[in-house]
Amino acid sequence: MAYTATDVKNLRERTGAGMMDCKKALDESGGDMEAAVDSLRAKGLAAAAKKSSRTAAEGLVGVAVEGTKGVAVEVNSETDFVAKNDQFQDFVRKTTEVALKASSDDVEALKGAAYPGGGTVADTLTNNVATIGENQQLRRMKTVSVGDGVVVPYVHNAAAPNLGKIGVLVALESTGDKAALEALGKQLAMHIAAAFPLALNADDLDAEMLDRERKIAAEKAAESGKPAEVQAKMVDGAVAKFAKENALLSQVFVMDNKTPVAQVVAAAAKDVGAPVALKDYVRFQLGEGIEKEESDFAAEVAAAAGLS
Missing domain, CATH: 1.10.8.10 (Ubiquitin-associated (UBA) domain)
Structure with missing residues (x-):
């Protein structure tokens, strides 16, 4: 077997x-x-x-923003009980702040970075495992930034400020009004938390993932018994639908359930007072x-x- x-x-x-x-x-x-x-x-x-x-693991996702740069970090624990521990929460918060100063999204480099109060991030993590009595892992990080504009953080199911089970960052490039950009970014972040896009646009979707979708669609089409040319159209349509539903800019905005996100961003230029570009985003869901x-x-x- x-x-x-x-x-x-x-x-x-x-x-x-x-x-x-x-x-x-x-x-x-x-x-x-x-x-x-x-x-x-x-x-x-x-x-x-x-x-x-x-979600198949416990812990916390932390987000932090400084100026036009933001970072999300995930630290896992064995139980939700530890995720509520003040010592663990303090570690995730401070590690996320350390990650803001990192030059790359290299987790190993982050582990070796200096931790506030002495030692390294890895040293502190090892001490936490010993004192709390439960395995913990610094799993991943991702940074986003813009030249001019805002990076907006959002946490869903927050356990503490900027700590929770889903952490989102939205990077908006614009020379326009920052308060209006912040408001737009918050709405987009809530959309991202709910809609779970897999990439910013269709061109960024993983090629292997699309290939799998094509194979699945081809198997379904073959079961229909329709002519080959019709099956080919069915497969192309299924793959296009998958791409549209999973790329952020083509997703239907959850706030009105009808407008593509790309149009929402373009229309925001009127309120912001300048063109707006959604440059990047992060969506970390605990334990995915x-x-x-x-x-x-x-x-x-x-x-x-x-x-x-």
């Missing part, structure tokens, strides 16, 4: 499909998790790919892409599916 009960559990969490459907998909794929996900989606048994980023062990549930799955 090329997979385990935990693999079945993980596939269920990623797709929302039934246990036996997940077991069959893993049987057919020889235990290949990604192939099983694609198979379930092609058969209409799985939810959208966005479910694969369900990390699988957390749940041994009791895995045992339950094993018993029900007859796995050893």
Whole structure:
């Protein structure tokens, strides 16, 4: 057998499909998790790919802005209890402030940076693990900046100021009124938190991801039994729809549910008093892409599916 009960559990969490459907998909794929996900989606048994980023780890995302530069940092812990710990929150806050001064988004370099009060970020993290008694990891960081304009931070489900489960930064380039830019940035940040764009525009979407979408669409089209030229159009349409729905600038703005974000930004020039460009953004959701062990549930799955 090329997979385990935990693999079945993980596939269920990623797709929302039934246990036996997940077991069959893993049987057919020889235990290949990604192939099983694609198979379930092609058969209409799985939810959208966005479910694969369900939160599966605890900790906090911190955001910080200074001038026209902003940074988001994710630090993971084993339990939500630790995420509420003052010592842990202080570490995430100060590490995010240190990250603001970094010259790149290199996490290893950040670990080696000087920490306020002495030692390095890594030294402090190691001490926290020893004193709090739970494993913690500095996972990732991303910086955005503009030459002239604003970088607007937003935290959803805030545990403390600038700390929470979803951290967003919006970088708006403009010579116009900064207060108006801030207001626009806050609305865009809330949209990003809710709509989960995968890239700024369609050209920035991951090529491998688009290839997978094309293969899935082709499998669905083939099942329709329609002529080859019709199937080709169906595939092109499905890929174009995926790109439109997952690129930030082409997404429909959640505030009015009708206007593309690109048009919202362009129209803002009137209030701002100058052209506005959405240059970049960050959206960190706590634990996305990390699988957390749940041994009791895995045992339950094993018993029900007859796995050893």
